[in-house]
Amino acid sequence: xxxxxxxxxxxxxxxxxxxxxxxxxxxxxxxxxxxxxxxxxxxxxxxxxxxxxxxxxxxxxxxxxxxxxxxxxxxxxxxxxxxxxxxxxxxxxxxxxxxxxxxxxxxxxxxxxxxxxxxxxxxxxxxxxxxxxxxxxxxxxxxxxxxxxxxxxxxxxxxxxxxxxxxxxxxxxxxxxxxxxxxxxxxxxxxxxxxxxxxxxxxxxxxxxxxxxxxxxxxxxxxxxxxxxxxxxxxxxxxxxxxxxxxxxxxxxxxxxxxxxxxxxxxxxxxxxxxxxxxxxxxxxxxxxxxxxxxxxxxxxxxxxxxxxxxxxxxxxxxxxxxxxxxxxxxxxxxxxxxxxxxxxxxxxxxxxxxxxxxxxxxxxxxxxxxxxxx
Amino acid sequence: xxxxxxxxxxxxxxxxxxxxxxxxxxxxxxxxxxxxxxxxxxxxxxxxxxxxxxxxxxxxxxxxxxxxxxxxxxxxxxxxxxxxxxxxxxxxxxxxxxxxxxxxxxxxxxxxxxxxxxxxxxxxxxxxxxxxxxxxxxxxxxxxxxxxxxxxxxxxxxxxxxxxxxxxxxxxxxxxxxxxxxxxxxxxxxxxxxxxxxxxxxxxxxxxxxxxxxxxxxxxxxxxxxxxxxxxxxxxxxxxxxxxxxxxxxxxxxxxxxxxxxxxxxxxxxxxxxxxxxxxxxxxxxxxxxxxxxxxxxxxxxxxxxxxxxxxxxxxxxxxxxxxxxxxxxxxxxxxxxxxxxxxxxxxxxxxxxxxxxxxxxxxxxxxxxxxxxx
Numbered sequence: 001x002x003x004x005x006x007x008x009x010x011x012x013x014x015x016x017x018x019x020x021x022x023x024x025x026x027x028x029x030x031x032x033x034x035x036x037x038x039x040x041x042x043x044x045x046x047x048x049x050x051x052x053x054x055x056x057x058x059x060x061x062x063x064x065x066x067x068x069x070x071x072x073x074x075x076x077x078x079x080x081x082x083x084x085x086x087x088x089x090x091x092x093x094x095x096x097x098x099x100x101x102x103x104x105x106x107x108x109x110x111x112x113x114x115x116x117x118x119x120x121x122x123x124x125x126x127x128x129x130x131x132x133x134x135x136x137x138x139x140x141x142x143x144x145x146x147x148x149x150x151x152x153x154x155x156x157x158x159x160x161x162x163x164x165x166x167x168x169x170x171x172x173x174x175x176x177x178x179x180x181x182x183x184x185x186x187x188x189x190x191x192x193x194x195x196x197x198x199x200x201x202x203x204x205x206x207x208x209x210x211x212x213x214x215x216x217x218x219x220x221x222x223x224x225x226x227x228x229x230x231x232x233x234x235x236x237x238x239x240x241x242x243x244x245x246x247x248x249x250x251x252x253x254x255x256x257x258x259x260x261x262x263x264x265x266x267x268x269x270x271x272x273x274x275x276x277x278x279x280x281x282x283x284x285x286x287x288x289x290x291x292x293x294x295x296x297x298x299x300x301x302x303x304x305x306x307x308x309x310x311x312x313x314x315x316x317x318x319x320x321x322x323x324x325x326x327x328x329x330x331x332x333x334x335x336x337x338x339x340x341x342x343x344x345x346x347x348x349x350x351x352x353x354x355x356x357x358x359x360x361x362x363x364x365x366x367x368x369x370x371x372x373x374x375x
Numbered sequence: 376x377x378x379x380x381x382x383x384x385x386x387x388x389x390x391x392x393x394x395x396x397x398x399x400x401x402x403x404x405x406x407x408x409x410x411x412x413x414x415x416x417x418x419x420x421x422x423x424x425x426x427x428x429x430x431x432x433x434x435x436x437x438x439x440x441x442x443x444x445x446x447x448x449x450x451x452x453x454x455x456x457x458x459x460x461x462x463x464x465x466x467x468x469x470x471x472x473x474x475x476x477x478x479x480x481x482x483x484x485x486x487x488x489x490x491x492x493x494x495x496x497x498x499x500x501x502x503x504x505x506x507x508x509x510x511x512x513x514x515x516x517x518x519x520x521x522x523x524x525x526x527x528x529x530x531x532x533x534x535x536x537x538x539x540x541x542x543x544x545x546x547x548x549x550x551x552x553x554x555x556x557x558x559x560x561x562x563x564x565x566x567x568x569x570x571x572x573x574x575x576x577x578x579x580x581x582x583x584x585x586x587x588x589x590x591x592x593x594x595x596x597x598x599x600x601x602x603x604x605x606x607x608x609x610x611x612x613x614x615x616x617x618x619x620x621x622x623x624x625x626x627x628x629x630x631x632x633x634x635x636x637x638x639x640x641x642x643x644x645x646x647x648x649x650x651x652x653x654x655x656x657x658x659x660x661x662x663x664x665x666x667x668x669x670x671x672x673x674x675x676x677x678x679x680x681x682x683x684x685x686x687x688x689x690x691x692x693x694x695x696x697x698x699x700x701x702x703x704x705x706x707x708x709x710x711x712x713x714x715x716x717x718x719x720x721x722x723x724x725x726x727x728x729x730x731x732x733x734x735x736x737x738x739x740x741x742x743x744x745x746x747x748x749x750x
Contacts, residue, residue, distance in 0.1 A: 022622075022624040023624075118626075121624075122622075122624035122625070179614065180614070181605060181608070181609060181614075182608040182609055182612045182613060182614060182630065182632040183600065183603075183605045183608050183609075185614070185630050185632055185633065186596075186600045186608070186632050186633070186636055187600060189596070189628075189630075189632070189633045189636060190593060190596045190597050190600070190636065192626060193592075193593055193596070194569060194593050196626065197589040197590075197593070199574045214572040215572075217568075218565060218568055218569050218572070218593070221561075221564070221565045221568070222565050222597065225558065225561045225562060225565070228558075230556060230558045230693075230696075233556070233557040233558050233561070234556060234557055234558075237557045238557060239554060239555070239556075239557060239560070239663060247397075247497075247661055249397040249398075249496075249497035250497070251493075251567060251571065251653060251657060253564075255557065255560050255564075255660070257557040257560055257561050257564070258560065258561070258564045261561055261564060261565065278626060282626060285629075285630070286622055288614060318605075321605075
């Protein structure tokens with residue numbers, strides 16, 4: 001499947017600009033997006049797929065035959081796959097604040113004609129969803145058959161259900177949470193501190209020749225620990241040593257897990273922007289669905305939703321553990337919403353939403369079949 | 376209780392030097408230690424208390440009336456306390472590689488008359504225990520009534536039981552593990568990378584005017600996340616904000632958990648040496664009791680031990696989770712050793728060994744009574 005990225009731009013005028021939750025507005029907002037499959041005449045087969053922290057609009061297929069890797073959820077999206085492109089029209093757009101084509105801190109600030117960097121306004125998950133809603137209007141779709149996503153993508157799905165209830169027939173928040181726990185906020189804090197204290201960071205005004213690579217790599221290595229489960233790490237790496245059989249009695253990488261982290265850190269700095277990383281993790285920290293109710297009750301917020309929910313968690317996910325998905329389920333049951341919940345047994349930790357294709361695929365396929373029937 | 380730190384130095388000659396597991400030797404080894412209570416004539420009431428990663432020989436009492444805080448385990452050690460100084464003679468020594476009086480990377484290398492810094496040889500938990508054994512000989516004690524410690528202190532207690540079985544009547548490894556899991560190795564790796572990549576680090580040759588504060592602080596903040604439990608963090612901090620009621624939409628500390636980490640990080644850089652932190656965490660990574668058996672079987676290693684064991688874990692400790700203590704218990708049962716095991720219910724996470732005085736105190740008190748009777 002060869003796909004071409006597309007761009008939609010809006011907000012040239014002040015009245016059309018994107019109003020953000022922090023109080024700022026953004027002009028000239030570009031959205032990078034991709035589509036897979038064909039929109040039917042009734043426009044009833046459109047599904048929005050939302051990506052996670054460092055993902056992109058490139059969810060499936062390849063941009064050219066030579067591409068080494070397909071999109072990030074290619075195992076789930078394509079002809080005959082769970083998100084069957086023979087039946088459905090899929091849309092995936094890069095989130096606001098990211099560095100893969102949609103407006104973010106690397107974009108040019110129309111007021112200064114220079115990159116925003118840290119002058120970019122603070123964004124929220126609700127702002128990301130507003131941006132996607134603009135794209136939806138541009139595509140002339142009035143109701144998504146479903147909005148699906150894992151991790152931060154799942155937060156967007158939840159946000160869609162309560163901000164635009166009439167625009168979503170169903171949602172699939174996967175491996176996600178109604179609000180970040182203090183432990184996750186803490187990990188994000190340490191990660192951002194590592195980036196911001198890198199001597200190359202220069203308050204966000206770093207140059208291409210001297211990126212805050214060390215800090216960003218530390219941040220990414222830390223994040224990767226939270227994406228794997230403790231049991232999964234024991235299974236995959238154990239205490240096995242790299243290259244040699246004995247301790248090297250040095251501070252260089254000696255255990256295989258150290259080499260793994262080192263590799264992940266070094267790869268990341270080549271593909272992601274440090275400022276974008278700061279903004280998106282902060283948006284995640286700030287995500288708290290229950291805050292939309294003056295009393296802070298999640299059920300009062302979810303009461304606005306009309307969609308059917310498929311909520312999926314993974315047993316060994318300790319970043320967004322099953323109990324957090326259960327909180328959504330309980331709140332939905334209090335407001336008598338249609339909700340299907342599944343905790344999938346997996347050792348993959350948080351990463352499971354990208355790896356457990358078989359189980360996840362079956363759940364998604366069946367849920368979509370039901371949703372299609374009652375759209 | 377006013378106590379005075381003491382020092383014992385050995386290894387002036389090559390023959391008396393400390394032979395390390397990495398192959399190097401250390402000359403002029405100083406051990407800083409403190410004692411509490413009185414050694415009885417039979418020398419049958421001596422207990423060694425082993426401290427954790429950033430602890431010191433100052434386990435109890437104060438150095439002067441003006442001291443703001445007592446020693447790190449003062450809630451457990453003193454007249455009438457669990458480690459009752461009216462009955463027992465307690466010894467606590469600063470570990471090899473530390474920066475609180477015992478020889479470590481900040482010490483003067485007798486070969487160069489300069490601080491070792493990164494020329495300090497790599498040390499292991501077994502080397503720490505060998506150093507304590509030298510102190511034991513100096514104190515003319517032949518058998519500890521017990522060796523007790525939490526976390527890294529518990530590793531030392533385990534090591535004592537297998538390296539010097541005749542010198543320990545009982546051991547109390549608390550909140551510890553027979554070997555570091557890859558997840559803990561991973562956290563240590565990220566922490567050390569933060570220290571070593573600080574521009575002030577200068578390959579360990581930093582000066583007092585420009586310490587690698589940022590890196591060390593990041594490392595410490597990360598460690599603190601692993602010392603608390605997720606549930607404990609929710610209880611203690613939740614998503615509460617600092618100072619104001621609303622999001623500040625900035626990258627500065629906004630959540631209380633962020634202020635807490637920031638404070639812990641900033642306090643630590645004033646009290647601990649970065650190189651010492653590297654060496655001790657690496658010694659923890661390398662700790663793997665089962666490696667002392669060619670087949671890697673923990674029960675074969677513990678079969679060397681003759682001591683009675685009191686093993687204690689804490690339900691919410693995810694750094695050294697209960698299952699790791701259970702592995703020790705199972706191995707001890709296989710070799711038919713006397714072992715008492717207790718998993719204490721607590722929300723304090725790994726920190727519980729410093730906080731659960733009541734429950735822990737009762738366990739220790741009763742265990743010591745039994746051990747005393749059959750010494």
